[in-house]
Amino acid sequence: MRKKFIAVYALMAVLALGSTTLTSCVDDTESATVTAMRDARLRQLQALADQEEAQAKIDAITAQMKEATSEAELAVLKAKYEKELAFYQQQKALAEQEMATGLNNHQAALYEDYTNAIDKVNLLAGDIAKESLELIKLKADSSTAAAYAKEQIIEANRNIAYQEALKKNYEALAAVDFEELKAKKAEADAAQKEKDKALNLANNSKTEAENAFTNAKADIVRRYVYQETNNNETVTKISETKPTHISDYETLEPTNEVALAAYTLNDLGNSGDITNWRADIATTKKVKVSEESETSINQFEILASTLSQVTRLVESKVKAATDDLGTEGDKSDKNTAWGRHQQLVETLEAAQKAYNDAVKADPKGDHSNLLNRVKDAQEAVDTDLEKERDKFGVNTLLYYQNQAEKAEAIQTKFNEAVAVFNDATKYKAYTDRVAAILAKEGKAKDAAKDAYWSAMQELAIAEANLESITNLIANTLDPETLIAQCDTQIALEKETLAIAEALIYSVNAGGTSASEREAAYADLIENAEKKIEYLEAQKDLQQKMAEQYKSQLEASLNSGSAE
Numbered sequence: 001m002r003k004k005f006i007a008v009y010a011l012m013a014v015l016a017l018g019s020t021t022l023t024s025c026v027d028d029t030e031s032a033t034v035t036a037m038r039d040a041r042l043r044q045l046q047a048l049a050d051q052e053e054a055q056a057k058i059d060a061i062t063a064q065m066k067e068a069t070s071e072a073e074l075a076v077l078k079a080k081y082e083k084e085l086a087f088y089q090q091q092k093a094l095a096e097q098e099m100a101t102g103l104n105n106h107q108a109a110l111y112e113d114y115t116n117a118i119d120k121v122n123l124l125a126g127d128i129a130k131e132s133l134e135l136i137k138l139k140a141d142s143s144t145a146a147a148y149a150k151e152q153i154i155e156a157n158r159n160i161a162y163q164e165a166l167k168k169n170y171e172a173l174a175a176v177d178f179e180e181l182k183a184k185k186a187e188a189d190a191a192q193k194e195k196d197k198a199l200n201l202a203n204n205s206k207t208e209a210e211n212a213f214t215n216a217k218a219d220i221v222r223r224y225v226y227q228e229t230n231n232n233e234t235v236t237k238i239s240e241t242k243p244t245h246i247s248d249y250e251t252l253e254p255t256n257e258v259a260l261a262a263y264t265l266n267d268l269g270n271s272g273d274i275t276n277w278r279a280d281i282a283t284t285k286k287v288k289v290s291e292e293s294e295t296s297i298n299q300f301e302i303l304a305s306t307l308s309q310v311t312r313l314v315e316s317k318v319k320a321a322t323d324d325l326g327t328e329g330d331k332s333d334k335n336t337a338w339g340r341h342q343q344l345v346e347t348l349e350a351a352q353k354a355y356n357d358a359v360k361a362d363p364k365g366d367h368s369n370l371l372n373r374v375k376d377a378q379e380a381v382d383t384d385l386e387k388e389r390d391k392f393g394v395n396t397l398l399y400y401q402n403q404a405e406k407a408e409a410i411q412t413k414f415n416e417a418v419a420v421f422n423d424a425t426k427y428k429a430y431t432d433r434v435a436a437i438l439a440k441e442g443k444a445k446d447a448a449k450d451a452y453w454s455a456m457q458e459l460a461i462a463e464a465n466l467e468s469i470t471n472l473i474a475n476t477l478d479p480e481t482l483i484a485q486c487d488t489q490i491a492l493e494k495e496t497l498a499i500a501e502a503l504i505y506s507v508n509a510g511g512t513s514a515s516e517r518e519a520a521y522a523d524l525i526e527n528a529e530k531k532i533e534y535l536e537a538q539k540d541l542q543q544k545m546a547e548q549y550k551s552q553l554e555a556s557l558n559s560g561s562a563e
Contacts, residue, residue, distance in 0.1 A: 040102045045557055047095035048111075052550065054088040055118055059543075062125040066536070071136050078129050085122060110553040113474060117546035124539040128532055135528045145521050146507045149500040152524075154453075156497040160490055162460045167486035169468035174479035181473050188466040195459040202448070202455035209441070209448035214240075216441040217297065220259040220433055223252040258430035261417040262300035268417075273410055274313050281310050282421070287434055289442040295449075297442075299434050302421055311418075314411050321407035325400040337400035341384050348377035476545060492534055499527045 061081045068074040092115060099111050138148050173181065217240075224239050226249035243249055254260050262282035268274055269281040283306070284298035326336020331346075333339040355370040383390050388399035420426055471482055499520075506512045506520040 047098040051095040054091040114549035120542040149503040152500040156493045159493045163486045165461045165464035185469045192462040195462040199455040202452040206448040206452040209445040213441040213445040216437045219255045225250040261420040264417045318407045321404040325404045337397045341397045351377045
């Protein structure tokens, strides 16, 4: 191989000098140049092999992701995928450094085509993982169908706009010559970068508005503070939802009296202390910024029927506990805790009297049995006052005292919370606060979200413009095929849109039957599976194209061609 390289490049050097004589040896300068070029080629081939090896690890994981059947399994594989993708990006950067010099135009174009195709493969793999995860969740819980459908409607509209922009550009630019396309690509690239900056700014504004909305609710919403570790980094999180995966968290209570009273009532309702079942006492209704808005606050309220029922239950709990306890000193009712205690006291007194009488009658006699009875009776009285269970596991006076105190404490807490809730002035202040947050921070959140979606739409069109020009320059597929691909995806997205809207209608419309809702749910699942199949087909196509580009590049590098 070395002799081949030396012969080729020695001949090129002689011809460049205009010599008519081919010498039998190569001077030191020529030898060093040839060696450097040969070594550069070897490094390029090795860098390409390293890049391919890193990609092979990604491909192995994406193959496993395709077979995943649970959310947990897919989440683990997705984490591995992201780790290997980061490593691939490192190998790609190293390869790009090696390819930066020494390639001819044809080789540089092949390498660019190869990396672009692999990037699309990995992008599609990420999309497939996302869609697969959503599908697993959808299959596991039909109650998520409406939320899933809403997201699909947003995504479908965005994808339709993107594909239509692509198609429009393909049709408009199909006849444009190569040099003009290159000029338009530079313009499109600059425009895409500007739109990307605009989206980042819009995203920052959206995040700030979302945080402002969340912070504004701090006085009316209970929050939880906890630590979470991801990738060896521990961060503090604040959530309005109680964390179920950890037990170590801090609860931040709202300062608004009505909101705090509502949480207190629901804590009581879910404690199991009032009823054997667990349920919220204070329900909520969703109050939105506007009819069209998705931004809302769950405003607490109590149904009169619920309040009446729970009040009776609390009162009955107190009555049952006090009845079981009885009255101190009452010797007439032996079925109460105090009555049974009096029996124990009487037993102790009788045992003590029997012992005293025996000692008095016979001071020197053996009265140990009588003394033991006194000790046993005293122990029973003491246990009844000091422990919740006796040695036989029977509830004691102390147990019933604690139960009565607990029932009365619950009643007091319940009544105080209800009193706050029923205070018209306080409740109006609470609902006014909800309305004020929605009117200010809620509207700002919606406006920021609209601006973000608008910026995203503009970026999508700019990206479609750039992609269409790039694809036309690459000339890997003819314009008619590219347009046909757009039509296929537009049709698929429109089908998704129709199915998602049908699902939303079946959920919201009161007249739809259970079978109609089940059919809409089944259609949604089938469409999700169809989208994944389409993405898989696109991924396979890009994979084959990448392999072709790589093979051609390797062949060119191995040939030693510099032309």
